[in-house]
Amino acid sequence: xxxxxxxxxPFNVPEGxxxxxxxxxxxxxxQSFFWYRQDCRKEPKLLMSVYSSGNEDGRFTAQLNRASxxxxxxxxxxxxxxxxxxxxxxxxxxxKLIFGTGTLLAVxx
Amino acid sequence: DAGVIQSPRHEVTExxxxxxxxCKPISGHDYLFWYRxxxxxxxxxxxxxxxxxxxxxxxxxxxxxxxxxxxxSFSTLKIQPSEPRDSAVYFCASSFLQNGELFFGEGxxxxxx
Numbered sequence: 768x769x770x771x772x773x774x775x776x777p778f779n780v781p782e783g784x785x786x787x788x789x790x791x792x793x794x795x796x797x798q799s800f801f802w803y804r805q806d807c808r809k810e811p812k813l814l815m816s817v818y819s820s821g822n823e824d825g826r827f828t829a830q831l832n833r834a835s836x837x838x839x840x841x842x843x844x845x846x847x848x849x850x851x852x853x854x855x856x857x858x859x860x861x862x863k864l865i866f867g868t869g870t871l872l873a874v875x876x
Numbered sequence: 877d878a879g880v881i882q883s884p885r886h887e888v889t890e891x892x893x894x895x896x897x898x899c900k901p902i903s904g905h906d907y908l909f910w911y912r913x914x915x916x917x918x919x920x921x922x923x924x925x926x927x928x929x930x931x932x933x934x935x936x937x938x939x940x941x942x943x944x945x946x947x948x949s950f951s952t953l954k955i956q957p958s959e960p961r962d963s964a965v966y967f968c969a970s971s972f973l974q975n976g977e978l979f980f981g982e983g984x985x986x987x988x989x
Contacts, residue, residue: 810967810980811919854919862907862974863932868918 770794773855773867781875784845788870790838790855799858800831802840805869806851814840814853845874878902880981882968888987894956897984899968900949909978910943910953911967919967925951958988 773790780786792800800817815822817829817838828841838855855867881900889895901908909924923933928945936943940959945951955962965985969978 810982811978812980813977862909862924862926863921864978865921866911866919 768793769868770859770865771855771857771867773853773870775868776871777873778870779873779875780845782845782847784874785841785843786845786872787839787841788853788855788872790840790867790870792836792838792855792857792865794857794859795833795836797857797859800829800838801856801858801864802827802829802838803854803856803866804851805854811854811866842872845872847874847876850874880968880970880979882966882981882984884984885982886985886987888989889958890989891959892957893988894954895958895962895986895988897953897966897968897986899951899953899981901951901968901970902972902979903949905970905972905979907971907974907976908945908951909969909971910951911969911980913965913967913983914963922953955986958986960988962986963988 771792802814803811804814805811815824817831821830826843830839850873852869852871854869857865859865883898906927910922911919913919922935923943925945943953965983967980967983969980971978
C-alpha cells in the first residue's frame with residue numbers, strides 16, 4: 768500500500784463547477800500536510816498548506832481529518848486555468864515530504 | 877529572482893553511459909533535494925542536503941546513483957552506469973526552512989535507451 772494515496776482521475780468538470788479531491792495517508796505520525804499543483808510537463812508548485820482546523824485561500828479550501836487520516840481539497844467555481852495535476856503531500860519526518868501520485872483535473876469550457 | 881536552475885533539460889543516452897545532472901539552488905536556501913518522477917511511482921525523494929552535507933540518502937535506489945554538493949550553489953546527481961529503468965524526470969528543489977515550501981527546478985528529463 769502506498770504511503771499517500773490519491774484517485775488519479777481524471778476529473779472532467781465544466782467551468783464553474785465545484786470539485787473535491789481526497790487523499791489518504793498511512794503514517795499516523797505525519798505532522799504536516801500540503802497540496803502542490805503541477806501543470807503538464809512543469810515542476811510542482813505549492814498550492815497551499817493544510818491546517819488541522821481547515822483553511823481557505825480564495826476558491827480553494829483544504830481540510831484535514833487526522834482520525835481518518837485523510838486530506839481534502841475543494842475547488843469552487845472552477846476555471847480553465849485550474850486544469851492541472853494536484854499532488855497531496857505529507858511530511859512523514861523532518862524534511863521527508865512524501866508525494867502522492869496526483870489527481871488530474873481537466874476543466875472543460 | 878532566479879529560481880532553481882537545472883541542466884540539462886533533456887538528456888538521451890545509451891545504456892551503460894554515465895549521466896550527470898546539475899542543479900543550482902536558490903541563493904540563501906540551506907536545503908537541497910533531489911527527486912525522481914515517473915508515471916508509475918510519482919515523485920520519489922532520492923537524497924537531501926542541509927548546508928551542503930548529505931542528511932538522508934535512503935531514497936537513492938542503488939550504488940549506481942551518487943550525489944554531491946561541493947558548495948552552497950551547486951549540486952550534481954550522477955548515474956553510472958545508466959539503465960533504461962532510470963528513465964524519468966529528475967527534479968532538484970531547495971528550501972530555506974526546515975519542513976518549508978519546496979521550490980523546484982524545471983527538471984531534467986532523462987531517457988536511457
